[in-house]
Amino acid sequence: DAGITQSPRHKVTETGTPVTLRCHQTENHRYMYWYRQDPGHGLRLIHYSYGVKDTDKGEVSDGYSVSRSKTEDFLLTLESATSSQTSVYFCAITGDSMNTEAFFGQGTRLTVV
């Protein structure tokens, strides 16, 4: 299995509070992604990174920010959590070759109350 660790695995937070999720990889892969998974929507891309300090928005980026200060860590921040951000969040990484599969972490279940 690819070395991807997400933390925390579960979190309950209150509306309006900031939350940061961490994705750590040991594969030295260039590309990292944050997805959210909700019933009926599959996996939707929030943000992704194509290198240290290089990030871009996905299809559902509103309310989220990311940072990548080193290759191995990609942080996802909910600046002011809302109930609509209750979801399961997955981090993924891909290698540097064109057309390679993405490897996923185990997911973080976030509940905003």
Place this chain on the structure above:
Amino acid sequence: GESVGLHLPTLSVQEGDNSIINCAYSNSASDYFIWYKQESGKGPQFIIDIRSNMDKRQGQRVTVLLNKTVKHLSLQIAATQPGDSAVYFCAENKRGSNYKLTFGKGTLLTVNP
């Protein structure tokens, strides 16, 4: 195929039968396709991939077929086993999308013993 509303398409088969899971994609510029399996409480796991210059690829007990004319992808699982019960996603990488994978909504496969 793709889900409608909140409900995943479902496929129920008997152990030992062959399973066929379908996926439609919309972008004719997509040039790389992947099938993922997701078991309950886990992240998606890579099963098999195919590039757009191919129309068939075989793995161990799995075959992916690509029909670019009608933009259709299928996953065939031979001799389906109870351990194959999971949600299956197709994903596509669109040319020029900077390695971003776009996922379908998934199909729930249930294998009855």
